Amino acid sequence: MIFTVLRKEDSTLWNEFLNGNRESFEAIYALYHKNLYEYGMRKADDEDLVKDCIQDLFVRLWTKRNSISATTNIKYYLMAALKNLLLNSDIRKARTPVVELEENAFFKMNFVEQELPPSRQPDEQTIRLMAALNQLTGRQKEVLYLRYFEEMDYEQIAQLMDISVKGIYKLNYRAIDALKEILNLPKNDILVLLAVCRLYFMK
Template sequence: MHDKFSESRLWDSFKSGDKDAFKAIYYKYYMLLYKYGVKTSADEDLAEDCLQDLFLKLWKNRENLGEVASLKSYLYRAYIRMLFEAIKKSRRVINLAELNHPLEESSIEESMIQNQDQQESSQHLHQALKHLTKRQRQVMLLHYFEGLSYKQIAEILPIKYQAIRNCVHEGIKVLRKNIASRSG
């Protein structure tokens, strides 16, 4: 894993036109960003197209890019912008709640019941997520689905640390309230 110094050197090499540095950045962050894009858009093709566009744009504009404090945060921010712009343009619905839990070995009936329960839970969560603000959905996705800390989210989104904590706290309250009212 690269430390800040080697990431900085990698970024500088990339900006100078070093194709190996570009490949290193691409291979290190591609799958991480792709998984985030698929969870956000629920559209593998859109997520991949935006990611390809991002790396193409980075390569074409490499000489004009500035310094970055955190390469991961920089790439997330750039990708989020591209992804949400593409979603807006295509007017696609963001599906944040497709949770896939592996089934244990069981009978066909148990599997069907478990699958139905999962679908109902997923539908409840999806409906509850619709009650969150756009910002709350973004923060919740980054924190719970991507496992990012509040500090990392603050580096990616233009939101202060305390506002992120508040978003998560309020988001959880909204989700609990809406899920409880649907399942009760």
């Protein structure tokens, strides 16, 4: 039954959850848990903290659903909420994680190709891209991840990173420009490689 619910539009699924539909709530978790985990680990690099915050997020969603507003983009809503939990939660204050979570101070972008099955091992160009991504600043890595891996629009990224839309455009441009210089490739080739990289690691 959940698989039927998964195909619904975000706004419909979210509204059903807000009205107390447990099946829709479970479908939201099934749809976006992996995205939240991936994003959380890149922001915090502390698996226990990330898992605790994701669990806390969904507990809060269910218990406070009567006061939560509507949304047309569930993934963005959840990622923004998780980011706030990672930065401000009592869990973080109590544990004092190894990686400091100041705004945009850290963003992990490395991918481990050994974790993939043999049928999905990346080619040499994709491996070069992964190495190049790790040479970028934290903010540059985050804007590329949100834009090309999570496929968010510039307005959503601006809100999530607390930067103006104009600033996000500039940051994205500089990140792509840096990759062009590192890899000695034109912009279109960089964009193709980012799309290929997403196919490897975002399934």
